[in-house]
Every structure is written in C-alpha cells, then in structure tokens.
Amino acid sequence: MAFLSDSLVFPDVSQANREGLLAVGGDLSPERLLMAYKNGVFPWFNEDSLILWWSPDPRMVLFPEHIKVSKSMRKVLREQTFRLTQNTCFERVVEYCATVKREQQEGTWITKAMRDAYLSLHERGIAKSYEVWEDDTLVGGLYGVDLGTIFCGESMFSLKTNASKFAFIKLAEELKEKNYKLIDCQLHTDHLASLGAMEIPRKEFVQFLK
Structure with missing residues (x-):
C-alpha cells in the first residue's frame, strides 16, 4: 500500500493488497480522480478517514x-x-x-x-x-x-x-x-x-x- 504525495501518480494496481486497497492520501482534485478512473482505481472512505484508493480483484x-x-x-x-x-x-x-x-x-x-x-x-x-x-x-x-x-x-x-x-x-x-x-x-x-x-x-x- 502506497502513501500518495502531491504528485499526480498512482502505483500499479497489481500492488493493491488482498482487499483491493492500493493507496492512501492525496486529494480529490478532478485531475487525480480522472487519472484514478482511467487506471482502474476509485476512492472509497468514511468521513473521519484519510482518502483510501481501491482497485479490487476481481472487478x-x-x-x-x-x-x-x-x-x-x-x-x-x-x-x-x-x-x-x-x-x-x-x-x-x-x-x-x-x-x-x-x-x-x-x-x-x-x-x-x-x-x-x-x-x-x-x-x-x-x-x-x-x-x-x-x-x-x-x-x-x-x-x-x-x-x-x-x-x-x-x-x-x-x-x-x-x-x-x-x-x-x-x-x-x-x-x-x-x-x-x-x-x-x-x-x-x-x-x-x-x-x-x-x-x-x-x-x-x-x-x-x-
């Protein structure tokens, strides 16, 4: 699982854990969201949580x-x-x-x-x-x-x-x-x-x- 910085980059989805969690952090800017979806990644987290990014297998x-x-x-x-x-x-x-x-x-x-x-x-x-x-x-x-x-x-x-x-x-x-x-x-x-x-x-x- 990776911790995202300000850079608009995601790790390869193959690095997600067994539950599908790929990365933590970053932001919800339109640019990052669009990059996420184009790479098979989506955000899913609770109000009091850090931003969690997922890519489950299977899909x-x-x-x-x-x-x-x-x-x-x-x-x-x-x-x-x-x-x-x-x-x-x-x-x-x-x-x-x-x-x-x-x-x-x-x-x-x-x-x-x-x-x-x-x-x-x-x-x-x-x-x-x-x-x-x-x-x-x-x-x-x-x-x-x-x-x-x-x-x-x-x-x-x-x-x-x-x-x-x-x-x-x-x-x-x-x-x-x-x-x-x-x-x-x-x-x-x-x-x-x-x-x-x-x-x-x-x-x-x-x-x-x-």
Whole structure:
C-alpha cells in the first residue's frame, strides 16, 4: 500500500493488497480522480478517514449487451410509469445517493468532499447523472464517471420500487447502442448480479481501460 504525495501518480494496481486497497492520501482534485478512473482505481472512505484508493480483484462489471430484464421489469418499462432524464439535477441525485438509507448499511461513504469532487467532474462534462421521475417527482437515479467507452457507476438510489433498476437498465440500453465496452460496478452485490453484472479479473478490466 502506497502513501500518495502531491504528485499526480498512482502505483500499479497489481500492488493493491488482498482487499483491493492500493493507496492512501492525496486529494480529490478532478485531475487525480480522472487519472484514478482511467487506471482502474476509485476512492472509497468514511468521513473521519484519510482518502483510501481501491482497485479490487476481481472487478464487478456489466457488459451492456448482457443486461437482464426480468418479466416484472419488462412490465414496468411497458407501462411507462417512470420517465428518464439525464444531467438535469446532478447534485440532487448525489445527495439522495448519500442520504437514502439502504439495508445492511450504516452511514455513507459519499462525504461532502466526495460530493464536491464529483460536482467538479460534472461541471467538466465527465460525471453524469440519470434521473427517474414519476410525474414531476424525482424517485430514483444513479451517477457515475463517463470515460467515453466505459461508464464507471458510482451509486444509485430508489424512493420507489424498481426506480433505480429502471435507471440502470436504461443506462445499459443506451450504452449498448453507443458501443460502450462495459459498465464498471466495482464490487459484487447480489442486486447487480441479478441485473447481469459479473466479476472479471482485474487484469482483464485494466485491458479494457487501455
């Protein structure tokens, strides 16, 4: 595990420990964040912690063409209960991702410093949000970092059943049309696996980035 200085450099991801922790310290400048994502690294830490940088092996990803749409979700898509927008309220999406309670999760890793950092990336057109509406009410969404051929998903939220699934499916369908290679989901969850995401070796993930 390395301690970062002011220099914009990361150690090779092969130096991460068994849990995937690669480095500690540095800052959350847009330049460092973008370099991190381009090298298969992402920040994840608590409010009272130093900045921790991770590159887990294996890596959870979704190939857009492998998105799984259940029978019940096909019905949701058909009924047009929800509508989707992009980048209309990025800050609200991040705020909800930070504050909406999730089962088996205490607190949030989306600290104020993290929110400010991703807002800076959003203002540069790199971080993007997908918003789900029921009538005129924001009920779900997700945000992430768009590298051009890979979308690095950061977090999603739901205030209504299936709202975040709707956003994720719509994201996958759009990225499939645009010939994106994959969506980076970072770590395994049963929820992501049910939508078609799978684990691949970190070495293979880095090759996709290159």
